[in-house]
Amino acid sequence: MQITSDLALADRKQLPDALRVLLKDFPRDAWAGHPNYSELIAFWLDRHLMFRRLMERLSLDAMSALDHAIEADDYRRSLAHAGGMLLRELHGHHQIEDRHYFPVMMALDQRVQAGFELLDKDHHDIDGLLGGFADSANVVLSVPSSDKNAFRDAVAGFRHQLLAFDPLLLRHLVDEEELVVPLLLKYAPEQFR
Ligand SMILES: [Fe+2]
Numbered sequence: 775m776q777i778t779s780d781l782a783l784a785d786r787k788q789l790p791d792a793l794r795v796l797l798k799d800f801p802r803d804a805w806a807g808h809p810n811y812s813e814l815i816a817f818w819l820d821r822h823l824m825f826r827r828l829m830e831r832l833s834l835d836a837m838s839a840l841d842h843a844i845e846a847d848d849y850r851r852s853l854a855h856a857g858g859m860l861l862r863e864l865h866g867h868h869q870i871e872d873r874h875y876f877p878v879m880m881a882l883d884q885r886v887q888a889g890f891e892l893l894d895k896d897h898h899d900i901d902g903l904l905g906g907f908a909d910s911a912n913v914v915l916s917v918p919s920s921d922k923n924a925f926r927d928a929v930a931g932f933r934h935q936l937l938a939f940d941p942l943l944l945r946h947l948v949d950e951e952e953l954v955v956p957l958l959l960k961y962a963p964e965q966f967r
């Protein structure tokens with residue numbers, strides 16, 4: 775199948791039907807009970823869960839800072855920790871997927887091969903968005919504590935970036951899981967047990 779522009783991360787609502795062919799035989803609620811559900815699959819899904827939780831925490835903390843429910847310096851410490859972790863871990867995760875996981879996976883089944891091109895494009899889009907995420911987080915971290923208006927504007931700006939980034943990251947994680955896990959359950963390649 776052709777990867778067309780309407781399948782871009784910002785535009786799609788789910789994987790196209792042609793790439794959901796294995797998902798029909800391996801629905802999400804049956805993954806964990808399948809005999810080929812490996813430690814690696816569990817570990818990989820757990821990384822995705824960590825990214826979802828970090829996004830939730832960043833979002834809740836930004837709201838708390840805007841509502842004055844946490845001190846500015848406490849918020850900054852939390853943002854530096856959670857934001858830095860998200861950037862580092864997501865970057866490393868994409869590198870492993872692009873270099874080690876996807877080349878093996880895309881050879882397993884011709885029918886879903888184009889899906890890996892789609893996921894690779896997603897990674898590039900996400901990398902671009904992470905640039906804006908890092909820049910706006912750095913504004914929050916560098917604005918003087920004494921300037922309450924500038925601090926509030928910086929947090930609002932960062933939250934705006936988060937709100938734009940969150941649905942795209944979640945879309946990528948869900949689609950990637952729905953492409954990759956059925957493939958690994960069906961073929962159980964030695965590298966991913
Ligand atoms: Fe990914």
Ligand SMILES: [Fe+2]
Pocket residue numbers: 822867871947950
């Ligand atoms: Fe991933």
